Amino acid sequence: MRWLRYSAPGVDETYGMVEGDRIREVRGTPFDQWEPTGRMHDLAAVTVAVPFMPRTFYAAGLNYARHIREAAERRGEVPNLPAKPDMGYRAVNALIAHDAPVIIPSDATRIHYEGEIAVVIGKTARHLSEAEALSCVLGYTIGNDVSERNWQRSDRTFWRAKNTDTFKPMGPWIETDLDLDAAETTVRLNGEVTIRFRTNDMLFGIATFISAMTRYLTLHPGDVIWMGTDGTSPDLKPGDVVEVEISGIGTLRNPFIGEAT
């Protein structure tokens, strides 16, 4: 099932189920109760919204070997693979929807994309074993963890390098049925493929992270976990368009524009 959040003329933001090129509108949310309203919309005619505002926005960060090796080489350092699944955070102020523009601040000098799978939590969870871990997952969506690499090096924290407004595209929808082992992540810059990797080729998998996290904390419906990216991005500039496709989910596309000054 594909859950889209959208608005349309005469329709405030609502959820619907994507069925081919049509949307079956519902009352309620996929995190709780819902029922069809009986109305249908054309997918091409609606404005796509961020699929949900996370309660807590988790991000694994370093979780693919090639990404870590290439970043270390660029800095002339020895790659340092994480020894255990330590989870990080991103901030909801930065979220934007599919098709919305990423605004590059006028003082930014080195903007990169990071295409990632995002795990959407659907049930309250604590103390899950790895075998039970995926039982709390509602589905999957796509994230682009846009980063300013010079701020990422110069600042003590990731607040502006990773969480400047518009730096966190997420969407286009939540896919509840995914064969994770078959999924492939492909990033295209202005229509050309720049990176392709097996989505599940993670240092620490989704079940491993959820089990480790729920030893200490409660996951809640509407929490999200971004699982990290592989490879390296070229430097982006105003006018670029980045598409992150994950086979079995869909494609998240966002134009990059300059800040009005």
Next chain:
Amino acid sequence: MRWLRYSAPGVDETYGMVEGDRIREVRGTPFDQWEPTGRMHDLAAVTVAVPFMPRTFYAAGLNYARHIREAAERRGEVPNLPAKPDMGYRAVNALIAHDAPVIIPSDATRIHYEGEIAVVIGKTARHLSEAEALSCVLGYTIGNDVSERNWQRSDRTFWRAKNTDTFKPMGPWIETDLDLDAAETTVRLNGEVTIRFRTNDMLFGIATFISAMTRYLTLHPGDVIWMGTDGTSPDLKPGDVVEVEISGIGTLRNPFIGEAT
């Protein structure tokens, strides 16, 4: 004005204005519209709730000189004062109310308190100068940034060192009228004063942080910024009670207990 969130027999969680030892119940929230319901409660008879669930939970981290110097000395390192206001994050799963217990995990070995002032954002804000910065502030409450120091050193991120469930007491209420320059923070462990510092003796003040942050991001009603702590905590153990008092706001008190195993 003092905004308390509370429940009472026959009253689901609601807001009220504290007036001496009584509470004037309201419909609505201090972030939006509100009006008195006409009902009053005794302050001593209600259960205090977390004053609000932050949309984004910011935390300054290192922001008082003595705290940074003492922590560096303990590790045999040279103190490294931040050169600019870089903001960090905490997670809402960890929030608990005044009087609720902090649960120390069975494998935790070094638990510390950190008494802090918390700035409650009341209005949407972007691109504020330092002179304008406090115009988006609704009021102030108190936080205890409970930390497991060994995990803080061993883990790549602060996820469990700072954000284990129950590690973020906040409350008891939001005070909208505060003379920040006159305010003093006092921490008591089992009734004995262990730390006292001038609340506004920060490396980077509240207006400086808000102005720097809103250059890149939008602050929203219900966001919160914890401003950091001074001094050092002794190691805490089950049975301890920690009170953080900020003159002009009130006292946040929480017992510490061991995890049931």
